[in-house]
Amino acid sequence: MDADVIVVGAGVAGLTAADRLVAQGRSVLVLEARDRVGGRTLTADVPGFPPYVVDQGGQWVGPGQDLLYKELSRFGLATQPQSTGGSALVVFRGKARRYTGRIPKLDPLTLLDVGQTQFRFDRLARTVDLAQPWRTPRAADLDSQTFETWLRRTCFTERGRDFFRTACEAVFATVPANLSLLHALFYCASGTSLETLISTVGGAQQDRVVEGLGTLAVRLTAHLGDRVRLGTPVRAISQDETGVRVQTPTGELSARRVIVAVPPTLAGRIAYTPALPARRDQLTQRAPHGGIIKCHAVYDSPFWRADGLSAEAASDRGPVKVAFDASPAGAGGPGILLAFLDGPESLRLGEVSAEQRRAEVLQSLTRFVGPRALEPVAFLERDWNAEEWTRGCYGAHLPPGAWTQVGAALREPVGRVHWAGTETAERWCGYVDGAIASGERAAAEAHTALS
Ligand SMILES: Cc1cc2nc3c(=O)[nH]c(=O)nc-3n(C[C@H](O)[C@H](O)[C@H](O)COP(=O)(O)OP(=O)(O)OC[C@H]3O[C@@H](n4cnc5c(N)ncnc54)[C@H](O)[C@@H]3O)c2cc1C
Incomplete structure (x- = not known):
């Protein structure tokens, strides 16, 4: 042996x-x-800015992930909070609105609809048997419909549905039509709640590892x-x-x-x-698996902060639907914008040239931080769909x-x-x-x- x-x-x-x-x-x-x-974790150097790094795969750690915090501390790996200073941005139907705190600035009717849908989703998620999801009460019923069909029945406004579609792509890297409702409920309950999975402070995007995860x-x-x-x-x-x-x-x-x-x-x-x-x-x-191309646009400084922006942004239209500030903590380092290409967009853009992909990503980022997004000093990307030994991300659904x-x-x-x-x-x-x-x-x- x-x-x-x-x-x-x-x-x-x-x-x-x-x-x-x-x-x-x-x-x-x-x-x-x-x-x-x-x-699916991989840390890369930021070109031209040693010793700074970015995570091209798994990146964040948040409350409740006690095993990971323990393992990081075992190896002396420090965490820093995800930068959230300034206003976040939501771009819905082409209209950009700034907000602070947890609740994105949507019109009152959409917000009400999102709230009642989330309440119903959370109530169902709490019934899931995490060890044996197939033993969840009404498992057959929950598993015979997609997250999309449930949304169409439960969420009354198209804008509200689009909010959940964007959240779904951010969390699962695929559209709700591909997911069993039972799987969507299981996955969110497994990570505490949908709100935890999409949140920064107090959520799954709270902290980053200084040396890279x-x-x-x-x-x-x-x-x-x-x-x-x-x-x-x-x-x-x-x-x-x-x-x-x-x-x-x-x-x-x-x-x-x-x-x-x-x-x-x-x-x-x-x-x-x-x-x-x-x-x-x-x-x-x-x-x-879902689909992800994770991109980083590197600038001399985090210029968006002077405009009062955190660079945390979400949109109902792509190609970049979700972005974050991935700059190192403290002053003097580069400014780094993290842009996700999720689900169907990642498949489409995986088939075009690197130049076209870069141009589309940067153009998309201008909606979040203005025209200076077009001139990075470096651009990194990792297409996880194309990796032979991963074939899509973040994982299975x-x-x-x-x-x-x-x-x-x-x-x-x-x-x-x-x-x-x-x-x-x-x-x-x-x-x-x-x-x-x-x-x-x-x-x-x-x-x-x-x-
Ligand atoms: C872009 C992206 C962002 C993410 N963000 C986060 C995040 O912020 N926080 C978080 O906690 N998680 C995040 N994740 C998910 C996280 O990275 C994964 O859940 C985790 O790394 C999975 O680890 P694993 O060991 O289960 O699987 P993997 O990391 O996939 O490990 C499997 C290994 O097996 C190897 N392998 C495959 N087939 C064979 C074979 N036949 N023979 C030998 N070797 C083989 C592969 O090369 C690989 O090294 C993210 C993932 C991606 C891709």
């Missing part, structure tokens, strides 16, 4: 699983397809040393009563257990012998019927094969905190099975 446990994937989930197993005295190998660790995976890897092998995609896994064998382009490795710490859709691209149970395989066929018909296979081990990854988390599913929780759970499962 090459190890007690082989972990597939060196994202935060896989690295956490390996770290916890090593702490229990188990021998571990982590096999990672890419030539880097971190998966991508640094967490790098620190975990340093801890694991040569147990982590890069450039080693796992193509096949076979198991029998003696153990598991894992096929990679550079040869076969054996272990007593394996933890597959990759999103379900990528787990479904590995060949298994014997074949997986039908329910598990169908789950991997029904857990598609389940369409109607999936939770109730195949959801039970999400975490259930198949013989010697265990499943990790943020998609398998009960709390903070889709987030780095959920990835840590999933790694800890799978490590405990494998350790117990080995004992």
